[in-house]
Amino acid sequence: MSLKVLAVDDSRTIRDMLKLALLDAGMELHVAEDGVHGLEVLEGLEPDAIISDINMPRLDGFGFIEAVRRQEQHRATPILVLTTESAPELKARARAAGASGWIVKPFDPPKLVKALHMVAG
Numbered sequence: 001m002s003l004k005v006l007a008v009d010d011s012r013t014i015r016d017m018l019k020l021a022l023l024d025a026g027m028e029l030h031v032a033e034d035g036v037h038g039l040e041v042l043e044g045l046e047p048d049a050i051i052s053d054i055n056m057p058r059l060d061g062f063g064f065i066e067a068v069r070r071q072e073q074h075r076a077t078p079i080l081v082l083t084t085e086s087a088p089e090l091k092a093r094a095r096a097a098g099a100s101g102w103i104v105k106p107f108d109p110p111k112l113v114k115a116l117h118m119v120a121g
Contacts, residue, residue: 003120004028006045008038008064009053009082014105018051018082021109027116035059039067047077048120052099054083054090062097069098078119082107 005027007018015031022029030045032038034056042050050068054061061081068074078100083090086104094102100119103112 002026002028003048003116004030004046005049005051005116005120006030006032006038006042006047007051007082008032008035008041008056008061009051010034010056011053014053014082017107017109018112021107021112022116024109025113027113035061035064035067038064042068042071042074046073049116050074050077050079051082051116052079054081054085054094062093065094065097065099080112080115080119082112 005022009015010033019029030041032041036058052061052064065079080101080103081094081099082103084105091102
């Protein structure tokens with residue numbers, strides 16, 4: 001099954017790494033540069049999973065996740081946080097906002113692909 005994934009990250013390098021990892025795994029990838037752009041890309045898109053950074057301009061990951069969770073059609077869409085942050089209080093805040101999981105950068109592509117299949121498959 002080919003998963004459709006939306007990745008929201010302000011780092012072009014990370015977006016490119018995600019493209020390589022997910023396209024190689026046969027997934028369909030849509031990307032956005034920050035939370036505001038992520039919400040725009042999400043309109044009309046039915047992703048199987050969403051990957052979001054935390055520290056981004058305009059709208060951070062927490063605000064993005066909360067905004068996604070307010071949309072009826074995306075209440076159950078798995079959201080993985082992909083960030084350099086690893087503080088327990090930030091993980092708790094992300095979970096409270098509606099995140100499904102947490103992956104620390106730099107990520108291991110096979111592990112990320114496996115995590116996506118676990119939450120979305």
